[in-house]
Amino acid sequence: MGLINKIFDKKAAPLLIAIYVLLFVAERRRKLRKPTEPLTKRIVINSIVAVPAFGLLRFVFLPAMVKLTLKNKTYGVGYLLPLPSFLRLICTFLILDYGNYLWHVLNHRVPLLWRFHVVHHTDLDLDTNTALRFHFGEMIGSVFFRGLFVLLSGATAKEVLAYELVFEAATQFHHSNMKLPAVTETYLNKLIVTPRMHGIHHSINKDETDSNYSVIFSFWDRMHQTFKINPYQNHIIIGVPEYRDAKQMTARYLLTMPFKKL
Numbered sequence: 090m091g092l093i094n095k096i097f098d099k100k101a102a103p104l105l106i107a108i109y110v111l112l113f114v115a116e117r118r119r120k121l122r123k124p125t126e127p128l129t130k131r132i133v134i135n136s137i138v139a140v141p142a143f144g145l146l147r148f149v150f151l152p153a154m155v156k157l158t159l160k161n162k163t164y165g166v167g168y169l170l171p172l173p174s175f176l177r178l179i180c181t182f183l184i185l186d187y188g189n190y191l192w193h194v195l196n197h198r199v200p201l202l203w204r205f206h207v208v209h210h211t212d213l214d215l216d217t218n219t220a221l222r223f224h225f226g227e228m229i230g231s232v233f234f235r236g237l238f239v240l241l242s243g244a245t246a247k248e249v250l251a252y253e254l255v256f257e258a259a260t261q262f263h264h265s266n267m268k269l270p271a272v273t274e275t276y277l278n279k280l281i282v283t284p285r286m287h288g289i290h291h292s293i294n295k296d297e298t299d300s301n302y303s304v305i306f307s308f309w310d311r312m313h314q315t316f317k318i319n320p321y322q323n324h325i326i327i328g329v330p331e332y333r334d335a336k337q338m339t340a341r342y343l344l345t346m347p348f349k350k351l
């Protein structure tokens with residue numbers, strides 16, 4: 090899998106670390122929502138939770154997706170429609186991103202998937218650090234579902250890796266607590282998911298959690314009438330109503346949470 094090493098390890102990973110650092114600094118300067126928990130404690134917990142998920146992403150998810158693209162030279166839009174490479178890339182991004190919208194909806198609606206996804210939502214603050222807090226079980230399930238959309242798109246290995254880079258960067262951006270000018274964010278939000286939009290999805294209010302599932306492009310939520318926006322974020326309480334005890338939320342608890350009685 091030299092391609093993953095060449096594209097992901099040597100180019101995408103350093104770029105993602107740089108984006109993380111920039112967003113981390115930006116969200117300390119101008120905060121969108123007032124933090125409630127000690128930052129260092131959250132960084133430690135979320136980083137520990139991220140280790141097995143990141144390991145699976147790098148050594149299982151990416152190799153599986155790349156292998157799929159190398160084996161498939163027949164199926165999917167990319168092979169059935171003779172598009173120029175730029176249009177083919179756009180088409181791939183749209184199909185893969187729509188797949189991720191549907192995967193996120195399923196994570197909220199299917200009880201077994203929610204057991205894993207809830208770990209991400211139990212963070213009591215929302216910032217770039219929350220973008221690390223994904224349970225490794227969620228990654229295992231996504232291999233099959235997202236793999237299906239890789240096949241549907243007929244993407245090449247390079248296109249899949251390019252999408253993954255933008256997907257990870259978008260995830261960091263929309264989880265950040267960076268306060269952008271409302272006007273700037275309104276314009277950006279016409280096309281992509283922004284921090285205010287995703288902040289609503291992390292609210293303890295069920296009506297708000299059941300909205301804004303998109304990852305990169307915001308129009309999937311508009312298309313499915315699951316779109317909600319509110320420029321004022323101070324009313325939003327981040328988290329899940331049943332899991333408000335910060336002392337209980339250790340890294341060990343979060344990693345074993347999906348296998349316990351919820």
Ligand SMILES: [Zn+2]
Pocket residue numbers: 193197206210290
């Ligand atoms: Zn969610």
